[in-house]
Amino acid sequence: MQPQTVETITSLIQEGEFFKLKQVLRDFQPSELVALIEEEDEREQLIIFRLLPLKLATEVFEYLDLEVQKHFLDNLAQDKMADILNQMSPDDRTTLLEFLPANFVAELVQSLSEEERRVTLQLLGYPEESVGRLMTPDYIAIRETWTVQQVLDYIRQHGGQSETLSMLYVTDNAGVLIDDIRIREFLLSAPTARVRDLMDRRFVQLTADQDQEEAIDVFRRNDRNALPVVSDQGILLGIVTIDDILSIREQEDTEDMQKLGGSEALDEPYLATSIWGMVKKRAGWLVILLIGEMLTTSAMHHFEDDLAKAAVLGLFIPLIISAGGNAGSQATSIIIRAMSLGEFRLGDWWLVMRRELQSGLLLGLILGVVGSLRIVLWATVVDPGYFGPYWKLISVTVGFSLLGIVLWGALAGAMLPMLLKRLGLDPATASAPFVATLVDVTGLIIYFSVATAVLNGTLL
Incomplete structure (x- = not known):
């Protein structure tokens, strides 16, 4: 120039x-x-x-x-x-x-x-799943030296742009959050009272880098419509409101439900997802489950000689594996939901295992009795002689097999999500079909092991 x-x-x-x-x-x-x-x-x-x-x-x-x-x-x-x-x-x-x-x-x-x-x-x-991505800077910040009247005048002048007026935030000259006060306190106080007179310096806050799932738990525990978001130095950066949290909660619940069904989470609403996109989301898990079920075929092949000697055992295979899979799916769904609600910590794994041992034993006992009674009634009333002379032993085999498989299904379904969480993975990937497939394979081993022990020297 x-x-x-x-x-x-x-x-x-x-x-x-x-x-x-x-x-x-x-x-x-x-x-x-x-x-x-x-x-x-x-x-x-x-x-x-x-x-x-x-x-x-x-x-x-x-x-x-x-x-x-x-x-x-x-x-x-x-x-x-x-x-x-x-x-x-x-x-x-x-x-x-x-x-x-x-x-x-x-x-x-x-x-x-x-x-x-x-x-x-x-x-x-700010990471993609962090609180910083949710916060809005539309809030009311006040000083502790102001009077109630000054606060109310300030709200009338600037409150129209605020995301919510239910809570006001007290900051110092550097912008550091020092308290939050419900607006009802100002409405019920004398106009000449100072903000510092209403402060107790007890407040709940989030950090910008905090995970959104943690924020959901904080909202639930503290029953707030909005929470302040601060920097590492305590400076007030913005607020997160309950509507944003509910939206994140809905997204996460939707993802968990889709994963529990044995599919990847959809990125768009169902009708907005293309057919090819839907196939890509679902095909992977279906292939994995198919390969898993192939192990079931391998297990049956291993016990092919037993089936040839006692073909009647094959009649109860669908009943046995479905009972174990259903028990595992139930446990998985209950545990994943309880984990998402923060009802227990990973350190409580022994308490969870003990409860599932007890409930699995009782559930297995109930199903075992029902399965045994079905054989007894069929062999004595409906079609005597259908199961041959060893129908009592078959009844015992099915009863104890159901007891063991349901117990195993409950334990596997409960522990697998916790193990994935411990490894830093999404517990929802322990989908109900995945657990059911796992229990199918091991259920056959339990079933034929019990049959070998009970029927040895008779049918086997």
Whole structure:
């Protein structure tokens, strides 16, 4: 840039010829304006930048030194800077925000449009499943030195843009959260009372990097409509409201239900998912389950000689394996749901195992009695002689097999999700069909082992 050009600009500023200066600046390239602004003093920098049209100002702002950008943010009108920030490319905006203090960032993020805010929070480094992706900067922050009347006046002036007014957040001069107070406390207090008089400094908060599932548990335990989100330094960044949490809860429940059914979670609603997309989500698990069931065939082949000697045993194979699979599926569904609700911790695995041992024994006993009675009634009333002379031993075999298989199914169905959780995997992948397939294979081994012990020397 020519020295006389800089002198001309400086002269126009000193003479107050701002309209003429505005016309002159339109002819400059963004790179030239950046060089011009960085050569001027702070006062002249602000004047030049104010006269630029929005599109040109945005292009220039992106290339300015970070210190100059911060100077503009501190001194220019909030609405102008909000327009510029919304127009900036996301990566340049993120670079600027990472350079600024956390409390200043919280104020700037609030000025962004909803879409730009979402992109900015993503680029600021908050993980995809973190609370930082859910938070909104639309809240009411107050000071402990204010009176109740000042708070109510402030709410009337700024409350229209707040996501919720049920809770107000007290921050210090650095933006650090020091308390939260329900609005009813202000409505029931004297106008001259101070905020500090209503504070107990006991509050619940979330951190921006915290997992969304943890946030769901915090909401449930504390019965709140909204919770504040803070940085590692305790600075209030935003709030998360119950409607966002309910939406995440619905998504996670939907994913768990789809996984429990033996399918990958759908990325879109059912009718919006293409047929090919549906096939891809379901085919993988079906192939895995088919391979698993092939092991059942291998197990039956191993006991082929026993089946040849006592073909009657084959009649009860569907009954045996379905009972074990059903027991395992029940346990899996109950345990996964209890884990998602935080009803027990992984350290309580022994308590869970003990309960499933007890319930599995009782359930196995009930089904064993029913299965045995079916054989007894058939052999003595419906079709005497159908099971041959050893029908009593067959009845005992089926009864004890059902007892063992149901017990094993309950234990496997309960422990497998907990094992996956311990390994850092999603417990919902221990789907009901997967557990049922696992129990099918082992159930056959239990069944023929019991049959060999009971029928040895008779049918076998």
